Amino acid sequence: MLVSIIVAVAENGVIGNGNDIPWYIPEDFKYFKATTMGKPCIMGRKTFESILEKLGKPLPGRTSIVVSRSGFEHEGATTAGSLREAVTIAQKENPDEIFIIGGAQIYAQALEDNLVDAIYLTRVHQSPDGDAFFPDVSSEWQETSREDHDGFSFLVYQKL
Numbered sequence: 001m002l003v004s005i006i007v008a009v010a011e012n013g014v015i016g017n018g019n020d021i022p023w024y025i026p027e028d029f030k031y032f033k034a035t036t037m038g039k040p041c042i043m044g045r046k047t048f049e050s051i052l053e054k055l056g057k058p059l060p061g062r063t064s065i066v067v068s069r070s071g072f073e074h075e076g077a078t079t080a081g082s083l084r085e086a087v088t089i090a091q092k093e094n095p096d097e098i099f100i101i102g103g104a105q106i107y108a109q110a111l112e113d114n115l116v117d118a119i120y121l122t123r124v125h126q127s128p129d130g131d132a133f134f135p136d137v138s139s140e141w142q143e144t145s146r147e148d149h150d151g152f153s154f155l156v157y158q159k160l
């Protein structure tokens with residue numbers, strides 16, 4: 001069972017601003033949807049709330065597991081008190097792959113705790129202002145796949 005991160009990162013490491021994503025790339029939404037569909041998705045409480053703001057509901061077709069220390073609860077989502085507990089809950093579905101879908105705090109902890117096997121990284125060829133960042137993984141991770149598009153690239157990294 002693989003644990004994978006999926007993230008879109010600007011050239012300057014920015015992934016978010018004001019609990020939103022500072023670009024609009026429909027092709028990346030489609031890629032995110034196709035890649036994660038049917039798989040359990042783990043996310044921080046703030047990312048879950050930003051999804052609720054956009055869609056009005058949790059991501060369809062995927063179990064949402066929300067990591068929160070404050071006991072946050074929402075219909076249609078499962079809450080976990082830690083990232084490891086979230087992974088344990090996701091494993092109960094017996095999926096071939098579990099996705100960690102953000103945000104900055106959750107990505108950083110997943111990488112630090114060595115929970116991650118692969119990173120699906122959309123490199124956005126912009127450098128917007130932001131307040132949420134993804135670390136530079138180029139020294140510890142190997143790029144194993146790359147698809148260049150106009151304004152962005154789909155990359156996959158595996159642990160070196």
Ligand SMILES: NC(=O)c1ccc[n+]([C@@H]2O[C@H](COP(=O)([O-])OP(=O)(O)OC[C@H]3O[C@@H](n4cnc5c(N)ncnc54)[C@H](OP(=O)(O)O)[C@@H]3O)[C@@H](O)[C@H]2O)c1
Pocket residue numbers: 006007008009014015016017018019020021043044045046047048050067068069070071072080081082083101102103104105106107109132
């Ligand atoms: N570009 C992308 O691909 C992408 C993807 C996802 C998100 N984002 C962006 O990232 C930003 C949000 O990231 P963020 O770092 O502010 O928030 P976040 O990681 O989504 O959520 C943070 C919350 O998660 C909970 N949490 C964190 N660590 C925990 C732990 N060890 N145990 C239990 N709960 C824990 C806490 O919730 P409580 O406060 O409830 O305790 C914390 O406030 C937004 O701007 C969003 O748009 C970008």
